[in-house]
Amino acid sequence: MRRRTRALPCLRGLALVLALPNGLLLAQSDRLPGDALGRGPFGHMQALLERTLFKVDVLTLDLCLDAPTSEALARAAGRGGEPERTEIAHLAFQADRALAVIRFHRDVSMDQFLDGIGDDHQKAVEAGLLADSTRRALDRDLPTWYAFLEERGVKKGDRIAYRFEPGSVRATYVGVDGRTYLDRTSRGAQRRASILGAYFAPGASLRERLLDSVLADDAGREDEEGRGGEARCMTLLGEWGDGRP
Numbered sequence: 433m434r435r436r437t438r439a440l441p442c443l444r445g446l447a448l449v450l451a452l453p454n455g456l457l458l459a460q461s462d463r464l465p466g467d468a469l470g471r472g473p474f475g476h477m478q479a480l481l482e483r484t485l486f487k488v489d490v491l492t493l494d495l496c497l498d499a500p501t502s503e504a505l506a507r508a509a510g511r512g513g514e515p516e517r518t519e520i521a522h523l524a525f526q527a528d529r530a531l532a533v534i535r536f537h538r539d540v541s542m543d544q545f546l547d548g549i550g551d552d553h554q555k556a557v558e559a560g561l562l563a564d565s566t567r568r569a570l571d572r573d574l575p576t577w578y579a580f581l582e583e584r585g586v587k588k589g590d591r592i593a594y595r596f597e598p599g600s601v602r603a604t605y606v607g608v609d610g611r612t613y614l615d616r617t618s619r620g621a622q623r624r625a626s627i628l629g630a631y632f633a634p635g636a637s638l639r640e641r642l643l644d645s646v647l648a649d650d651a652g653r654e655d656e657e658g659r660g661g662e663a664r665c666m667t668l669l670g671e672w673g674d675g676r677p
Contacts, residue, residue, distance in 0.1 A: 469531055470496030470665020474505035477524065478661070479641035489537040493638055495631070496665035498529040509647065517643050521632040524642070525561060525625075532594040532627070533668050539588055542581035546574055552636045556629030566622040578605075580613045593672045594627055601627060604672070 470476045477495040482488060497505070501523060508519045550571060556562035589608030594601055601624045605614035631638050645661075 468499045469529065469669060470662055471499055472502045472506070472662070474509065474646055475499070475502040476645075476661030476665050477642045478645045478664075479638040481637060481641075490540065491534050491536045493631070493642070494533045494664060494668055495524070495642065496531045496668060497524060497527050501527040501530070505646065517647065520643055520647065521634075521639060525628045525632040527596065527628070528598045530594075530596040530628075531665070531668060531672060532596070532631075533672060534592040536586050536588055536590045540586035542575075542578065542585055545581060545586050546578065548637065549574065549630065552630035552633065552638075553626060555633040555635045556625065558635075559629070559633040561629035561633050562625050563622055566626060570626055577614060577616065595672065596624055596628070600624070 468475075475497050477493075477497070479493045479495075481490045481493070483490055504523045505520055508516065508523060510516075511519075550567075553562060553567045553570060557564050557567050584607075587608050591606050593604045593606075595604075599621070600617055600619045602617045603614060604612065604616075606612050630636055631642060633639065
């Protein structure tokens, strides 16, 4: 099946234009607002994590990216092959502003939860996206931050939101019971890298599905509730605009 071309080529002397889903053209002078998240054909990524053996859904990640990142992804797309995927992953990792929301579809133990995070942190270290000293510090700190999971565990319907701003990330864990179990803001590039790097490092558990969500032939399809990526991000921003529901 022929891959869809997402970006128009840049012509000498003319403003760069990006093809939008409705056929309109967005010139540089009419770019999306800088504070927009999840706008345009490359503003939303999504990944479903399954248990490989039984194909059991574990969690869904929605990632809404800022307008400059969305536009950069559009310029990078259409080249094909692994270099394209590598560049898309690198650009998404560098996003200044983003909202990531995880919804769990099954119960998970604290050990399973932390082991999964640790595995992806190691991939980020190997890719040079995360300092090993930060990985070791997180291995020490995460069991304390998520101590509420020791007896409770992760429950089906629990959600975690990460609101990324330049220099900081706010993490909020809300249970299916509506209780906020964690609301923590961390500052510094490495804390941001520990999350985005765990999404986009080669070999990370969600990387390929996130990239497929914007590069595959059926990218941009509606979800099970009939919403496209932009509409889904608008809903998530309505719920988590400041990092909490």
